[in-house]
Amino acid sequence: MSDSDPIEPLPLRSLPPLAANAAFFIDFDGTxxxxxxxxxxxxVEKRVSALLKRLAQRSGGALAVxxxxxxxxxDALLAPLLLPVAAEHGSVRRDAAGVVHRxxxxxxxxxxxxxxxxxxxEAHHGLLxxxxxxxxxxxxxxxxxxAEICxxxxxxxISHMPELTLLPGKMVYEVRPKGATKGTAVEAFxxxxPFCGRVPVYAGDDLTDEYAFAAVNRAGGISIKVGPGDTVAKYRGEREDLLAWCEAQVEGRSLAEAPGSG
Ligand SMILES: [Mg+2]
Structure with missing residues (x-):
């Protein structure tokens, strides 16, 4: 079976704690x-800022948004934290050394x-x-x-511009150049x-994250789909599950050992 065939992912809670050599890639909105x-x-909740800071420390800086x-x-939403970021689906990427690639x-x-x-x-109030x-x-x-009109x-x-592609997301259509995706961004990192040689972990909730799930699967890593929807990710959980799992990673414990966990 290829990594493009969706199969039902395993529950995130069944994923054991990772070794210290993981690299973390995390989507922003919805994740x-x-x-x-x-x-x-x-x-951004204080809990999330604190978690990102600790996750970056634990992974030797191998954490990217x-x-x-x-x-x-x-940057404005995470301030004062300044992390490696693949922005605009990888068209703009700041590496761990702070260099921005556009x-x-x-x-x-x-x-x-x-x-x-x-x-x-202009004709429809509420569209942005x-x-x-x-x-x-x-x-x-x-x-x-x-939705359909949009x-x-x-x-x-984009009909007369073969250089462009349409990327559907949650309540959004993104018009962008072909080529860069969240998957190519993860591969570049x-x-x-400090990402190379580490086991990549990617978590995201949207269709655009599927490129990154596929890239991480090819690299032998761990892909985590947040919320419902067809996916090639290997694990699935809600946003709350993901935050709890990441906190458990920082603390070096297993969620599966916690009382009442499924
Ligand atoms: Mg998202």
């Missing part, structure tokens, strides 16, 4: 932070597609265009009944210190 009505309304958000938005191929096409989507957003460095996201969380508009916006 580290609970989803809000608008991207700018998301908050992998997200569709722009780099500056992640893949701006297709930026001109993205600008043209953005212009194509503006009339739709999130302009990023290398991509643009059309959010319809506040107007879920417009899909058609996004497809039309794994080729560098």
């Amino acid at each position: 580290l932070a609970a989803i809000a009505d608008r991207p700018d309304l998301v908050v 992998v997200t569709g958000r722009p780099l500056a938005a992640v 893949d701006l191929r297709g930026a001109g096409c993205v600008a043209a597609a953005t212009a194509g989507l503006e009339p739709l957003v 265009l999130e302009r990023k460095t290398a991509s643009v996201a059309l959010h319809y969380r506040q107007r879920p009944e417009l 899909a058609l508009a996004a497809q039309a916006a 794994l080729a560098e210190e």
Whole structure:
């Protein structure tokens, strides 16, 4: 069976504690932070900031956030913590040495597609265009009944631009250049210190995380799907389960040993 065939993942609670040589890659929205009505309304709980700090210490700095958000938005939400980040699905990546790598191929096409989507957003209150460095996201969380109209508009916006692709997410369509994905971002980190040679662990909740799950599976790592939905991930749990599991990693204990655990 190839790693692209979905099989039901194992419960996250059954995953034993990892050796100290793990590298952690964690999606932001819906994974580290609970989803809000608008991207700018998301908050990071103190518990999560504290956990990230300890997880980074435990893994020798081998902890990266992998997200569709722009780099500056992640930094602002996690401040004063400054972590390695793959932003905009890997188009912008800050490595562990602090060097920012930007893949701006297709930026001109993205600008043209953005212009194509503006009339739709102006015509429908509640739709939101999130302009990023290398991509643009059309959010319809506040107007879920417009999902199909948004899909058609996004497809039309890229129809004459083979350099671009449409990435569906949770209540969002992301228009972005082909090439960089969360999977290629994880692979780039794994080729560098302090990630290389470690067992990769990836946790995420969205369709876009499937690229990273596949990459981590190929590397012999541990992939964790947060919440429902078809996935190639090997384990599944709710967001609360993931936070508890990560806390157990930091403390070097097993969740399966805890009373009342399934
Ligand atoms: Mg997410």
